[in-house]
Amino acid sequence: MTILTRRQALKLGALAGGSLILPIGFQRRSYAGDAGSPKVPLFSQQLRIPPVLNPVRSDATTDYYEITMKKATVEILPGLKTEIWGYNGITPGPTIKQRKDRQSIVRFINNSVGTPTSVHLHGMASLPQYDGYAEDLTNPGQYKDYIYPNNRPATLWYHDHAIHKTAINVYMGLAGMYLVQDDYELGLPLPKGEYDVPLLIQDKQFSSSGKLIFDNQGESSQMGDVIVVNGVPWPNMKVANRKYRFRVLNGSISRSYNLSLSTGDPITVIGTDAGLMGAPAQVSNFRIGMAERYEVVIDFSKYKVGTKIVLRNNHPANNDKYDNTDRIMQFEVVRTESDPSSIPSKLRDIQPIAESSAVRTREFRYERSNGLWVINGKTWDKARFDGNPQLGDVEIWKIYNNSGGWFHPIHMHLLDMQLLDRNGKAPFAYERGWKDVFYVGENETLRVIGRFGPNTGAYMSHCHNTVHEDHDMMNQFMVGTGGPDPIAAAPPKNLPAPAL
Known part of the structure; x- marks a missing residue:
């Protein structure tokens, strides 16, 4: 394993007499050929689907799961071994699939990664003590x-959220998908099962x-030169000439x-982040920030067998x-199949929250100040609360990014919200749903x-560039x-753990 900050790598380079080739990431750049990673043939490996985790046991109301955070050695780049930290020793971790209103109890065991962890189920309205509060740490030897x-x-997705360690822990592999479905959604004629x-x-x-290299470019960002999807670099996915539903998560x-x-x-x-939109939106492209989720349907029926389509990043x-x-990846049409699926013109009922129902407006400015990442000029302080909405209150939050040098995907824990406008203009068509992450681009105001609920208590809000988050x-x-x-x-409790 190699986890290097810029300062550490420079120091190691000096100790090695300059023999360590430092990543190009140590220069501030907008374009370079690569960051020093070994070359990987594009679309040479097949996409893998993370396994679905089975419960340890179930009763009338609850499914019980157990996940252990483990170091493991895996092959990501062909012919090379990489140490990862994974949920059950794999990255991404196993997918959990649950039905709406059926409770889960998930035991997370930390006994081998050698660092404190905290698990946030991103998008779940958990009680505060189960929300992955950044300072609610499970130390090695605990569960x-x-x-x-x-x-x-x-x-949804579950990922590490440990104070000042989120970026490294997630980068090393501590992330996985979590899907909640209900009878209504399953009754729609959307693509299902393997589609x-x-x-x-x-x-x-x-x-x-x-080895993985972590370079935060002077506490600014981690930018890799290898794109992986479900842990596979630039994969190929063999598809039938029919519609597929893709649940796209930016886990960078x-x-x-x-x-x-x-x-x-x-x-x-x-x-969007919080489930089906009111109606589908057909777009030529869409922007997705870190931790955002978009569910999309791609129709391959127009393509002949043998056609290859690349998912591009602009x-x-x-x-x-x-x-x-x-x-990002390639789709290869390899067979012909019938397609019973369709996309309804109405997906579910979403009522906009009236601006007139808001009891107050709060303003939050996300800035770089004196070398610090700050919100309204302040860094993280667990003793300070920057808002105290009452249960059921409707509020408008005005979010500012007055810089052209970076963007901020802003995540609110607990609740789903709706985007009213960006720089006074209507949201993009694909953003018109319930969301918990909002892409605040350069010189943008959102x-x-x-409506705050359904729980009372302390909840976090932060930039989901986790380098920024880790630096407060x-x-x-x-x-x-x-x-x-x-x-x-x-x-958390000390190991050994009793049976669930």
């Missing part, structure tokens, strides 16, 4: 049972021997993407460009609206009064 209500159907496919997109940087540390098809054909967006501003980071671009709000303490209410 914690997280309780999840599964109260909304959506594409409903998770795609977790990330970027990585490797040494010549295959600092890189955003603008996705399109090489054929120029449209992509139909059917869902490089949003302030992302480092390398030779092949403009490509207004979002939400994070704050918190308190919903109501008297909620559970996020650290003391359900502390």
Whole structure:
């Protein structure tokens, strides 16, 4: 394993007499051929689908799961071995699939990664003590049972959220998908089963021997030169000439993407972070920031067997460009099949929250100040709350990014919100749904609206460039009064753990 900050790598380079080839990432760049990773033939490996995790046991109301965080040695680059930290020793971790309103209890065991962890089920309205509060740490030799209500159907993901260690822990592999479905969604004629496919997109940087290199470019960002999807670099996916549903998650540390098809054909967006949209939106491309999820349908029926279509990345501003980071993966049409699926003109009922119902407006400025990543001029402080909405209050949050030098995907824990406008203009068509991450681009101001609940207590809000988050671009709000303490209410316990 090689986890290097810029300062550490420079020091190692000096000790090695200059024999260590430092990644190009140590220079501030907008384009370079690569960052020193070994060359990988594009589309030479097949896409892998993470396994679905089975419960340890189930009862009338609850499914019980167990996941151990482990170091493992895997082959990501052909012929080379890479150490990862994975949930159950794989990355991405196993997918959990749950039905709405059926409770999960997931035991996360930390006994071999050698660092404190905290698990955040991103998109779940968990109680504060099960939300992955950044300072609610499970140390090596401990475990914690997280309780999840599964109260909304959506594409979620679970990932590490340890204070000041989130970026490295996630980069090393601590991330996985979590899907909640209900009878209504399953009753729609959308693609199902093997035609409903998770795609977790990330970027990585490797040494010549295959070790992961973490370079945060002076506490700014981690930009890799190898694109991986479900842990496979630039994979190929063999498809039938029919419709597929893809649950796209940007699991990168600092890189955003603008996705399109090489054929120029449209992509139909059917869902946002918090589940299905009200109606599908057909787009030629869509921008996706870190931690955002979009559910899309791609129709391969127009293509002849043998056709190859590339999912392309059109490089949003302030992302480092390398030779092949403009490509994500390839779809190869290999067979003909009938297709009983269709895309309804109405997906579900989404009522906009009226601006007139808001009881107050808050303003948050995300900035770089005196070398620090700050919100309203302040860094993280677990003793400070920057808002105290009451349970059921509707608020408008005005989010500012007054810089042209970076973008910020802003994540609110607990609640889903709606985007009112960006720089006074209507949201993009694909953003018109419930969301928990909002892409605040360069020199952009967003207004979002939400109803605070369903729980009381302390919840975080932060930039999901996890390098920024780790360097304290994070704050918190308190919903109501008297909620559970996020650290003391359900502390981790020492191993060995009893049976679930």
